[in-house]
Amino acid sequence: MNRTETLHGLSQSPKVDVCVLGGGINGLSVFRELALQGVNVLLVEQADYCSGASAALSRMVHGGLRYLENGEFSLVKESLVERDRLLRNASHYVAPLPTTVPIFDTFSGLANGVVRFLGLTRRPSRRGAIAIKAGLGIYDFLTRKRALMPKHEFRSRRATLSKWPALNPSIRNSATYYDAWVSHPERIGIELLRDGLSAGPNAMALNYATVEASGSGYRLRDGLNGEVLPVQPRLIINATGGWIDIANGTLFADEAGPAPLMGGTKGSHLIIDNPALRDMLDGHMIYYENEDGRICILFPYLGKVLVGSTDIRVDDPGTVRCEADERDYILQSLAFVLPGIKIRPEEIVFQFAGVRPLPASKDSFTGRIPRDHFCTVLEGKNGGPPVLCMIGGKWTTFRSFGELAADMALDQLGVTRRVDTADRAIGGGRVFPKDPESWIRDLAASTGLSVARVAVLFERYGTEAEDIAGFIAAKPDHPLPHALYSARELQYLVRAEAVEHLDDLLLRRTTLAISGDLSLVMAEAALDLLAAEKGWSAERVAEERSRFLTLMGERHGVTEHTLSARNEHRSELCETTAKSG
Numbered sequence: 001m002n003r004t005e006t007l008h009g010l011s012q013s014p015k016v017d018v019c020v021l022g023g024g025i026n027g028l029s030v031f032r033e034l035a036l037q038g039v040n041v042l043l044v045e046q047a048d049y050c051s052g053a054s055a056a057l058s059r060m061v062h063g064g065l066r067y068l069e070n071g072e073f074s075l076v077k078e079s080l081v082e083r084d085r086l087l088r089n090a091s092h093y094v095a096p097l098p099t100t101v102p103i104f105d106t107f108s109g110l111a112n113g114v115v116r117f118l119g120l121t122r123r124p125s126r127r128g129a130i131a132i133k134a135g136l137g138i139y140d141f142l143t144r145k146r147a148l149m150p151k152h153e154f155r156s157r158r159a160t161l162s163k164w165p166a167l168n169p170s171i172r173n174s175a176t177y178y179d180a181w182v183s184h185p186e187r188i189g190i191e192l193l194r195d196g197l198s199a200g201p202n203a204m205a206l207n208y209a210t211v212e213a214s215g216s217g218y219r220l221r222d223g224l225n226g227e228v229l230p231v232q233p234r235l236i237i238n239a240t241g242g243w244i245d246i247a248n249g250t251l252f253a254d255e256a257g258p259a260p261l262m263g264g265t266k267g268s269h270l271i272i273d274n275p276a277l278r279d280m281l282d283g284h285m286i287y288y289e290n291e292d293g294r295i296c297i298l299f300p301y302l303g304k305v306l307v308g309s310t311d312i313r314v315d316d317p318g319t320v321r322c323e324a325d326e327r328d329y330i331l332q333s334l335a336f337v338l339p340g341i342k343i344r345p346e347e348i349v350f351q352f353a354g355v356r357p358l359p360a361s362k363d364s365f366t367g368r369i370p371r372d373h374f375c376t377v378l379e380g381k382n383g384g385p386p387v388l389c390m391i392g393g394k395w396t397t398f399r400s401f402g403e404l405a406a407d408m409a410l411d412q413l414g415v416t417r418r419v420d421t422a423d424r425a426i427g428g429g430r431v432f433p434k435d436p437e438s439w440i441r442d443l444a445a446s447t448g449l450s451v452a453r454v455a456v457l458f459e460r461y462g463t464e465a466e467d468i469a470g471f472i473a474a475k476p477d478h479p480l481p482h483a484l485y486s487a488r489e490l491q492y493l494v495r496a497e498a499v500e501h502l503d504d505l506l507l508r509r510t511t512l513a514i515s516g517d518l519s520l521v522m523a524e525a526a527l528d529l530l531a532a533e534k535g536w537s538a539e540r541v542a543e544e545r546s547r548f549l550t551l552m553g554e555r556h557g558v559t560e561h562t563l564s565a566r567n568e569h570r571s572e573l574c575e576t577t578a579k580s581g
């Protein structure tokens with residue numbers, strides 16, 4: 001069902017069982033859960049899917065080693081179970097990540113860990129070798145039955161510095177353990193959406209739309225054309241993450257709203273294009289503590305290096321960006337752990353920020369606010385539908401959090417669960433081949449695309465590459481000013497994946513922007529293609545260009561000048577591709 005059909009359907013029949021507000025990873029997860037049970041469910045997202053915190057994470061799929069310090073054992077256990085499920089169910093995007101912790105002390109962190117656990121202090125302190133060993137022992141114990149990845153190991157100072165000579169020489173030793181990372185978190189969101197929509201016409205979703213109180217009921221507002229329609233849900237799920245209290249304000253417009261549920265903290269990251277740094281990491285994440293005790297991370301990401309993050313209280317998640325002082329903090333932390341590596345300003349090719357949806361807390365140390373998730377049900381306004389609020393939640397645990405909220409919703413609706421998602425593969429993780437090389441060769445042979453092209457599609461989309469390769473091969477294609485994309489591939493994404501703005505395509509359906517691989521000519525070529533698909537006027541195209549460049553400049557630190565400086569580099573790549581056929 002496309003957008004016009006969805007809006008038309010709602011105008012004919014405004015009754016839905018459940019209306020989910022928020023299309024971040026948690027909203028999409030509960031949407032998929034309910035759709036798969038045959039529930040009549042509508043999801044509305046005020047911006048694009050996975051454009052809030054779900055696009056701003058550190059891209060770790062992890063148990064959360066440091067949450068052990070807060071005594072959050074059950075969260076760590078649940079996260080490790082979900083991490084291991086994602087390694088199986090989304091193996092096209094989630095992969096093991098060897099993670100190395102440089103250690104500067106032997107004993108510190110122990111006494112502090114105990115008093116913190118007893119609730120006597122919240123102050124962070126240095127974590128010494130024994131405290132880290134204890135944490136990693138618990139990690140290994142919790143995963144011992146599944147044992148998908150090797151156990152942790154310690155390295156002496158000498159062995160550590162011989163493997164990573166650029167590390168701060170004042171380390172005493174290091175520990176390496178395994179967690180996981182996700183390459184395309186925004187695409188997993190789209191795959192959950194498509195999985196839910198494919199359950200049947202009972203499942204509907206709209207990005208760029210909101211639902212708000214109107215008189216004694218609710219109305220849906222289409223953010224693209226301003227159309228307003230009544231909706232009559234039996235239950236509302238507020239899955240708006242850091243916006244939860246703002247969204248409750250619009251749902252309980254004419255009443256004293258509920259007490260605040262959320263207290264978000266902002267975190268920022270940089271993407272750095274420094275091949276020496278990337279190669280030096282040798283595929284490892286460095287999970288280190290800065291001099292102030294805050295945990296920071298860096299690891300190779302799509303040919304660049306991802307470094308972060310900060311932890312600052314904020315009120316409005318809509319306006320966050322990586323500020324200059326955060327950028328300085330991240331670079332200073334990098335200089336502390338890797339004093340030999342110098343980062344030039346032009347090597348920062350992208351930056352991003354988002355708000356962690358954490359439960360309301362008065363804790364003065366943001367790192368100590370609980371990371372667990374839970375749901376609470378608010379009575380509806382004037383006897384209207386109840387509002388189930390999803391509070392907290394990490395990206396890693398989206399499935400179990402969605403399952404929890406869906407089970408509560410099913411209970412309210414009196415519907416029995418019929419599909420379990422614990423072992424259900426996601427999107428391009430379905431029927432994942434044991435031998436990818438022969439899968440790629442077979443698909444290349446059946447579509448007539450080159451093996452190299454199909455290999456790129458497989459890396460980008462997993463087994464969904466089959467549909468995309470079929471689409472590309474069905475009609476004449478033409479190149480774009482980027483060696484590894486063509487017009488038909490982007491056309492597929494525009495038609496199949498609810499692309500409404502240029503940033504949806506370049507920031508979330510593809511990794512062009514975040515990987516620092518986007519040039520101005522490529523952005524303009526993608527805009528021309530999108531405009532042709534949508535039938536946009538010249539005026540609308542100009543607005544869209546300006547929207548995109550403003551967003552890139554203000555939110556991601558990438559100016560029009562930077563994008564255009566990348567043009568020359570790109571045309572060289574295109575020539576190479578053309579010559580190689």
Ligand SMILES: Cc1cc2nc3c(=O)[nH]c(=O)nc-3n(C[C@H](O)[C@H](O)[C@H](O)COP(=O)(O)OP(=O)(O)OC[C@H]3O[C@@H](n4cnc5c(N)ncnc54)[C@H](O)[C@@H]3O)c2cc1C
Pocket residue numbers: 021022023024025026027044045046047048049050051052053054055056057058059060061062209210211239240241242243246247250265266267268309353354355356357392393394395396397
């Ligand atoms: C800096 C940082 C690093 C992180 N690192 C990790 C990590 O490495 N691993 C991990 O597991 N987790 C990590 N997290 C946590 C994780 O990103 C979040 O917990 C998760 O993405 C939250 O998803 P969500 O769907 O609840 O919220 P969001 O993704 O923020 O989605 C909420 C959505 O609701 C929409 N919305 C708001 N108001 C309305 C309305 N009225 N109507 C309709 N829609 C509305 C918003 O536009 C938004 O898209 C990190 C978070 C941050 C900020």
